[in-house]
Amino acid sequence: MKTNFLHELTWRGMVHNHTPEVEKLLQQPTTAYVGFDPTADSLHIGNLVSLMLLVYLQRAGHTPIALIGGATGMIGDPSGKSKERNLLDEDTIRYNLERIKLQMQKFLDFETTENPAEIVNNYDWYKNFNVIDFLRNVGKHLTISYMIAKDSVQNRLETGISFTEFSYQLLQGYDFYWLYTHKNCRLQMGGSDQWGNITAGIELISKLIPQAQAHAITCPLLTKSDGSKFGKSEQGNIWLDANKTSPYKFYQFWLNVDDKDLPKLLRIFLPFDQATIKQLETDNAQNPNALKRILAKEITTMVHSVEDYQKAEQASQLLYGKAVLEQFEATDLATLQEVFEGLPRQTYTAKEFESIATTTDLVALALQISKSEANRLIKGNGVSINKTKLTIEQATQKPNFTLLKEQFLLIQKGKQYFLVEVLK
RNA sequence: GGGGAGAUACCAAAGUGGCCAACUGGGGCGGACUGUAAAUCCGCUGUCUCUGACUUCACAGGUUCGAAUCCUGUUCUCCCCA
Numbered sequence: 001m002k003t004n005f006l007h008e009l010t011w012r013g014m015v016h017n018h019t020p021e022v023e024k025l026l027q028q029p030t031t032a033y034v035g036f037d038p039t040a041d042s043l044h045i046g047n048l049v050s051l052m053l054l055v056y057l058q059r060a061g062h063t064p065i066a067l068i069g070g071a072t073g074m075i076g077d078p079s080g081k082s083k084e085r086n087l088l089d090e091d092t093i094r095y096n097l098e099r100i101k102l103q104m105q106k107f108l109d110f111e112t113t114e115n116p117a118e119i120v121n122n123y124d125w126y127k128n129f130n131v132i133d134f135l136r137n138v139g140k141h142l143t144i145s146y147m148i149a150k151d152s153v154q155n156r157l158e159t160g161i162s163f164t165e166f167s168y169q170l171l172q173g174y175d176f177y178w179l180y181t182h183k184n185c186r187l188q189m190g191g192s193d194q195w196g197n198i199t200a201g202i203e204l205i206s207k208l209i210p211q212a213q214a215h216a217i218t219c220p221l222l223t224k225s226d227g228s229k230f231g232k233s234e235q236g237n238i239w240l241d242a243n244k245t246s247p248y249k250f251y252q253f254w255l256n257v258d259d260k261d262l263p264k265l266l267r268i269f270l271p272f273d274q275a276t277i278k279q280l281e282t283d284n285a286q287n288p289n290a291l292k293r294i295l296a297k298e299i300t301t302m303v304h305s306v307e308d309y310q311k312a313e314q315a316s317q318l319l320y321g322k323a324v325l326e327q328f329e330a331t332d333l334a335t336l337q338e339v340f341e342g343l344p345r346q347t348y349t350a351k352e353f354e355s356i357a358t359t360t361d362l363v364a365l366a367l368q369i370s371k372s373e374a375n376r377l378i379k380g381n382g383v384s385i386n387k388t389k390l391t392i393e394q395a396t397q398k399p400n401f402t403l404l405k406e407q408f409l410l411i412q413k414g415k416q417y418f419l420v421e422v423l424k
Numbered sequence: 425g426g427g428g429a430g431a432u433a434c435c436a437a438a439g440u441g442g443c444c445a446a447c448u449g450g451g452g453c454g455g456a457c458u459g460u461a462a463a464u465c466c467g468c469u470g471u472c473u474c475u476g477a478c479u480u481c482a483c484a485g486g487u488u489c490g491a492a493u494c495c496u497g498u499u500c501u502c503c504c505c506a
Contacts (some may be wrong), residue, residue, distance in 0.1 A: 259459095
């Protein structure tokens with residue numbers, strides 16, 4: 001099944017801007033790339049949009065290249081950044097890059113013979129590129145006035161931009177040129193903030209290769225309906241790495257998205273066709289939570305695994321469903337362990353547990369907060385233990401609760417869960 | 425180089441000798457209502473041995489019964505002139 005890539009991106013709401021002739025280019029199987037910054041050892045939800053661009057590209061019969069900016073990551077892209085950033089050292093970048101590669105392998109098909117995906121690292125072609133050559137062969141072709149006109153640079157002229165970050169567009173431009181000549185890559189995609197960098201590449205290619213046809217597609221930056229950044233909630237980024245964001249938390253994140261963002265998210269992240277998505281929306285028009293569950297299920301399965309999804313779902317059912325204490329008791333220990341897996345946990349020996357003087361102390365310890373804060377929360381009716389609100393009176397006394405399965409206490413702070421485990 | 429203004433809690437911003445753990449707004453957290461949503465309303469938002477005590481208003485000293493507020497020095501930031 002080959003789809004019309006540009007058409008598909010359009011109905012998915014993933015086209016912000018593109019070069020005029022790109023549609024013609026895409027009538028033939030084409031190679032395209034998206035760049036990723038190895039600034040962390042995991043991709044996050046923001047990167048997931050770019051990754052989906054490549055997924056849809058490959059499904060449409062084109063060849064995707066994921067470029068990991070081992071070199072450019074050492075420079076720092078000024079786009080969307082209000083101030084100069086710290087440079088990462090080489091070892092960190094190398095490590096991050098390997099981790100990111102592993103994550104990408106879940107999404108793209110590297111085995112197919114027809115249009116296998118590929119991951120490249122621009123450090124490979126920069127490491128032996130000397131300054132003189134770079135300035136003669138690349139820098140010569142773009143003018144300062146052209147470079148200064150870019151929004152990413154304009155926005156920084158007041159607050160300051162180093163020559164290093166200013167040069168970034170040349171590097172990214174050359175990346176495109178390199179891929180164009182070595183991998184026959186004709187198209188670069190990215191977030192709308194990348195437009196300036198991409199066109200710099202197109203400009204460079206057209207200077208170096210007179211008949212060249214290089215193109216760009218950018219996609220809107222993912223934001224919440226209130227305009228704030230998506231996937232960067234309170235506790236920071238939502239990562240794809242299970243060690244940084246547990247599958248349970250990941251799953252919960254999608255269940256908790258704003259209703260208003262649903263149509264947008266379904267279209268970007270669900271790999272179904274247009275009719276199916278519309279059908280889902282009609283079927284669940286009165287029940288946005290069902291839609292969120294589908295969204296959460298699909299993305300969690302895609303990023304983690306079916307098993308992880310099932311555990312997350314099970315945990316959510318138990319923790320947020322109508323579940324009462326009896327249901328926890330009725331669940332077998334192994335399952336319960338899995339349900340509790342993603343929760344912050346404090347473990348004590350029976351002796352240690354005995355020595356905790358008051359329930360307030362216990363709460364402070366379990367939630368890793370100060371005693372004053374624990375006190376405030378309890379006074380504000382904000383803490384439950386084993387699904388029952390903690391009274392102020394109880395809080396001042398020595399903990400006296402029935403342990404679930406004779407070893408767990410489930411403590412709730414609002415909607416968040418914490419676990420205390422007492423070893424026998 | 426010369427002149428001026430400022431540094432207050434997560435951020436912004438009041439306070440200019442006792443009524444200040446410090447107005448207010450944002451953010452965050454909790455509660456109510458709901459659908460684990462949004463909107464709305466309410467409460468909390470330094471620490472502790474918690475109806476009280478203790479440590480905070482750039483840093484170090486000083487004046488005073490008493491300082492975020494006055495004085496001295498230090499560091500940093502911003503603005504204007506050259």
